[in-house]
Amino acid sequence: MLIHQPFGDFYGTYRALEAALKSGKCRAIGVSNFFADRMVDLCQFVEVKPHVNQLETHVFQQQAAMRPILAENGTQLQAWGPLAEGKNGFFTNPVLTEIGAKYHKSAAQVALRFLVQSGVSAIPKASSRDHMEQNFAVFDFALSAEDMEQITKLDTGSSLFVNHSDPNFVKYITSLKA
Numbered sequence: 155m156l157i158h159q160p161f162g163d164f165y166g167t168y169r170a171l172e173a174a175l176k177s178g179k180c181r182a183i184g185v186s187n188f189f190a191d192r193m194v195d196l197c198q199f200v201e202v203k204p205h206v207n208q209l210e211t212h213v214f215q216q217q218a219a220m221r222p223i224l225a226e227n228g229t230q231l232q233a234w235g236p237l238a239e240g241k242n243g244f245f246t247n248p249v250l251t252e253i254g255a256k257y258h259k260s261a262a263q264v265a266l267r268f269l270v271q272s273g274v275s276a277i278p279k280a281s282s283r284d285h286m287e288q289n290f291a292v293f294d295f296a297l298s299a300e301d302m303e304q305i306t307k308l309d310t311g312s313s314l315f316v317n318h319s320d321p322n323f324v325k326y327i328t329s330l331k332a
C-alpha cells in the first residue's frame with residue numbers, strides 16, 4: 155500500500171500504513187513520487203522505512219540521484235511509466251531497437267530488461283495481450299555490459315510528464331477526491 159503523493163497530511167497517512175502493516179492488514183508499505191527532500195525527511199521520523207518508492211523511471215529518466223538515497227534506506231525503486239507511455243519516440247528509439255535486434259526482442263522488452271537488470275521493479279501497463287506477453291518475456295535474456303552502458307547514456311535526468319514542485323500541479327492533485 156503506497157501514498158501516491160507527498161502532499162497533505164502524509165505523515166498521518168504513513169502512520170496509518172505502519173499500523174496496517176503491524177496488524178497484518180498489508181504486507182508492504184511505501185510511497186510514490188517522494189523525491190529526495192521528502193524521502194529523507196520522512197525516513198528520519200518513521201519506524202518502518204518505506205519498502206517501495208514508486209517514481210517515474212525509464213531509460214530517459216533513470217533516477218540516478220535518487221538511487222543512493224533509496225539504497226541507504228533499504229527502499230526498493232519501482233518504476234511507474236517504465237515505457238514512458240511511448241513518449242519521445244520510445245518504441246522506435248534506435249539504441250533500443252538495435253540492441254533488441256541482437257536478442258530478437260522489441261524496444262519495450264530491452265527497456266524493461268534494462269530496469270530489471272539494474273535492480274528496478276517495473277509495472278508496465280498494457281491493454282493488449284501481445285504487449286502483456288512481451289512484457290513478461292524479459293527474464294530469458296541478459297543485456298551485455300556494453301548494452302547497459304549505451305542505454306545508461308539515454309538518461310536525460312528529467313521528467314517527461316510532470317514537475318512535482320509546480321504549484322499548479324500541487325493544486326490540481328490535492329483537489330482530486332477519492
Ligand SMILES: NC(=O)c1ccc[n+]([C@@H]2O[C@H](COP(=O)([O-])OP(=O)(O)OC[C@H]3O[C@@H](n4cnc5c(N)ncnc54)[C@H](OP(=O)(O)O)[C@@H]3O)[C@@H](O)[C@H]2O)c1
Nearest residue numbers: 186234235236237238239262277278279280281282285288
Ligand atoms: N505513482 C504514480 O504517480 C503513477 C503515475 C503514472 C502511472 N502510474 C502507474 O504506472 C503503471 C504503468 O505506467 P503508465 O500507464 O503510465 O505507462 P507505461 O507502462 O510506460 O506505458 C503504457 C503504454 O505502453 C504501451 N505498451 C505496453 N507494453 C508495450 C509493448 N510491449 N510494446 C509497445 N507498447 C507497449 C501500452 O499500450 P497498450 O495499452 O495498447 O497495450 C500503453 O499505451 C500503471 O499501473 C499506472 O497506474 C503511476
